[in-house]
Amino acid sequence: MSSLTMRPCGDFRTSYKQDNTIFETKTIKHFAIIAIALLCAAPYLVDAYYLTLFIQISYLGIAALGLNILVGYTGQISLGHGAFFGFGAFASAWLNISFGIPVFLCIPLAGFLTMAVGMMFGLPASRIKGLYLAIATLAAQFILEDFFARAEWFSGGSAGSSADPISLFGFAFDTDESFFYIALFALVFMYIWGCNLMRSREGRAFIAVRDHYLSAEIMGIKLNKYRLLSFGVSSFYAGIGGALYAHYLGYVSAEGFTLFMSIQFLAMIIIGGLGSIKGTLMGVVFMVFLPEALEGGVGLMKMTEWGNIPMVVDGLAYIKEMAIGLVIILFLIFEPEGMAHRWGQIKNYWKFYPFSY
Amino acid sequence: MNFELLIQLIVNGLIVGLLYGVVGMCFVLVYKSTQIVNFAQGEFLLVGAWICWAVLVYLELPFVVGFLLTMVFMAVFGILIQMIVLRPMIGEPIISVIMVTIGLSIFFQALMKWIFGVSAQSYPKVFETESIQIMGLNIEAAYLMSTVIALIIMVAFYLFFKHSKYGLAMRATAFDQQIAQSLGISVKQVFAMSWGIAATVSATAGVVIAMVSGVSNSLSMMGIKVFPAVILGGLDSIVGAIVGGLIIGVLENVAEFFDSQYLQIGNMYDIAPFYVLLIILWFKPYGLFGTKDIERI
Numbered sequence: 001m002s003s004l005t006m007r008p009c010g011d012f013r014t015s016y017k018q019d020n021t022i023f024e025t026k027t028i029k030h031f032a033i034i035a036i037a038l039l040c041a042a043p044y045l046v047d048a049y050y051l052t053l054f055i056q057i058s059y060l061g062i063a064a065l066g067l068n069i070l071v072g073y074t075g076q077i078s079l080g081h082g083a084f085f086g087f088g089a090f091a092s093a094w095l096n097i098s099f100g101i102p103v104f105l106c107i108p109l110a111g112f113l114t115m116a117v118g119m120m121f122g123l124p125a126s127r128i129k130g131l132y133l134a135i136a137t138l139a140a141q142f143i144l145e146d147f148f149a150r151a152e153w154f155s156g157g158s159a160g161s162s163a164d165p166i167s168l169f170g171f172a173f174d175t176d177e178s179f180f181y182i183a184l185f186a187l188v189f190m191y192i193w194g195c196n197l198m199r200s201r202e203g204r205a206f207i208a209v210r211d212h213y214l215s216a217e218i219m220g221i222k223l224n225k226y227r228l229l230s231f232g233v234s235s236f237y238a239g240i241g242g243a244l245y246a247h248y249l250g251y252v253s254a255e256g257f258t259l260f261m262s263i264q265f266l267a268m269i270i271i272g273g274l275g276s277i278k279g280t281l282m283g284v285v286f287m288v289f290l291p292e293a294l295e296g297g298v299g300l301m302k303m304t305e306w307g308n309i310p311m312v313v314d315g316l317a318y319i320k321e322m323a324i325g326l327v328i329i330l331f332l333i334f335e336p337e338g339m340a341h342r343w344g345q346i347k348n349y350w351k352f353y354p355f356s357y
Numbered sequence: 358m359n360f361e362l363l364i365q366l367i368v369n370g371l372i373v374g375l376l377y378g379v380v381g382m383c384f385v386l387v388y389k390s391t392q393i394v395n396f397a398q399g400e401f402l403l404v405g406a407w408i409c410w411a412v413l414v415y416l417e418l419p420f421v422v423g424f425l426l427t428m429v430f431m432a433v434f435g436i437l438i439q440m441i442v443l444r445p446m447i448g449e450p451i452i453s454v455i456m457v458t459i460g461l462s463i464f465f466q467a468l469m470k471w472i473f474g475v476s477a478q479s480y481p482k483v484f485e486t487e488s489i490q491i492m493g494l495n496i497e498a499a500y501l502m503s504t505v506i507a508l509i510i511m512v513a514f515y516l517f518f519k520h521s522k523y524g525l526a527m528r529a530t531a532f533d534q535q536i537a538q539s540l541g542i543s544v545k546q547v548f549a550m551s552w553g554i555a556a557t558v559s560a561t562a563g564v565v566i567a568m569v570s571g572v573s574n575s576l577s578m579m580g581i582k583v584f585p586a587v588i589l590g591g592l593d594s595i596v597g598a599i600v601g602g603l604i605i606g607v608l609e610n611v612a613e614f615f616d617s618q619y620l621q622i623g624n625m626y627d628i629a630p631f632y633v634l635l636i637i638l639w640f641k642p643y644g645l646f647g648t649k650d651i652e653r654i
Contacts, residue, residue, distance in 0.1 A: 071452060121635075124642070131394055131455070132588075142627070149624070150624070259581075260463070267460075270456055315471045318471035319471070321470075325461065325463030325465075325467065328457070329461065329464065332446065332453050332456055333445050333446070333457075336453055
């Protein structure tokens with residue numbers, strides 16, 4: 001789960017500062033900067049279709065990182081992340097419409113509101129652990145879903161609510177190209193923040209609670225406080241992701257935020273790697289591209305003579321769902337530490353290429 | 358206040374509650390003997406009900422034969438799931454095991470939708486009379502049968518665990534896996550058996566519910582509705598599952614009654630159990646009959 005075990009032998013660190021960096025080596029840092037710079041130029045280089053995919057990756061990625069902080073770093077389980085994501089979306093639209101707060105302020109405010117709601121449901125969570133928490137958050141999922149459908153003052157009821165695009169100094173980010181930069185900025189900002197959180201005292205406390213909560217408590221870490229805090233941080237990330245989603249689509253309806261969405265978030269972090277920040281992003285990319293790849297595959301099959309089976313072509317939506325379930329099971333059986341682990345193994349293999357010891 | 362309606366609803370609640378109890382019992386059985394929280398419990402009901410429906414409609418077999426065929430299929434299905442998917446997960450952290458069952462649940466739900474479609478299908482008629490009048494109350498024949506079946510299952514569970522060799526082996530495994538293994542009990546077999554039993558018995562409940570209200574994807578909600586029942590009763594208590602099931606069954610009907618008569622909030626039938634669930638977790642997380650988890654250092 002932790003990156004410490006992933007280091008090849010012979011690669012030692014001699015100071016706390018080295019052990020605590022965001023980027024393990026200079027090369028990684030340079031590559032990250034180059035990647036971000038390239039992404040900045042993306043609207044001029046790639047198709048609009050890929051931009052929408054990237055925007056999708058960014059808001060889902062922010063929410064998934066929150067879930068990974070809760071599940072992967074603190075060892076708690078949440079089955080209500082989809083509902084918190086939805087709460088963030090509605091909260092941001094609601095704050096903007098009802099109080100006239102500018103949208104770029106609404107997004108962080110929606111994050112804090114979601115954090116408050118999450119902590120409310122997380123209160124029993126601070127006393128209970130693991131399994132019971134999974135069930136408490138399951139209850140939260142259904143209660144919130146019901147709330148969205150009913151509270152017309154908040155969510156517009158079954159009709160849904162509209163959300164204005166983000167505007168800053170009179171410039172509206174209402175096209176894919178312009179929203180792309182907002183998404184990129186939010187993604188980078190939230191991920192750096194997540195990295196920094198994990199380097200701080202709080203982050204280390206989370207990991208201690210996960211690894212052995214009794215020892216952690218003996219060492220003076222307040223279990224209740226850090227479990228609740230972790231729950232709050234996770235809902236905050238979900239709220240920010242949801243708010244971005246709302247202002248990107250311009251419209252939020254109560255139907256989308258089901259248990260299935262919560263499970264999709266869990267699938268992302270399991271596929272990417274529990275307790276790994278870069279893994280989270282890998283998992284999100286995987287889960288966004290999986291349905292696209294299936295669609296492309298079936299589209300190709302339709303062209304050929306042998307592959308045009310009506311059962312497969314018509315049942316594409318179900319095949320996508322089945323693929324998600326199957327991918328969760330296969331990853332847990334064959335690669336429980338996710339893609340981040342595999343990536344590390346590949347890197348280590350090439351680092352010392354012919355002599356891997 | 359409409360007493361007649363209230364009593365009718367309470368009776369309905371007791372009947373549905375017994376079914377919750379049966380599904381809850383299977384859940385507790387799996388949890389106790391294999392330490393796995395089974396989120397795919399609802400899919401056992403769903404798969405069982407669809408298989409039975411397909412056998413009855415496409416093969417046109419008599420109900421009893423179709424029902425028995427379904428039972429055999431479900432026993433094999435449960436054992437295969439345990440052997441293929443859950444056996445490699447022994448010793449993995451609890452999050453992974455929970456997620457595997459969630460993955461199973463998603464997979465089978467989508468598979469059933471793909472094969473049988475999303476619209477609800479009604480069962481061919483099994484009973485001559487639709488409903489029976491007992492003491493002025495309208496009770497559907499299928500419900501009456503479900504009550505009888507549920508009671509039979511409960512008695513069978515009791516006898517099985519109290520008096521049979523395999524039941525004793527399962528109880529020993531639930532008590533302590535290592536000791537059971539050292540006494541010559543095959544823990545692998547016990548695990549497979551408990552999944553087989555859980556799948557079969559849940560499928561029975563699924564068929565019974567489907568006979569009354571038709572078979573559709575919403576059957577898998579039973580697997581989620583069962584959580585409030587087992588948490589209320591205590592996760593590792595079979596008696597608790599039955600009591601919890603009855604309480605939740607009555608509660609959702611009474612909530613529905615008060616909602617439709619006075620409050621007019623709507624949708625209370627589905628949501629009330631979850632509020633109760635949260636309240637239980639706040640005040641008494643180990644439920645009415647569950648064993649308290651005391652840790653010593």
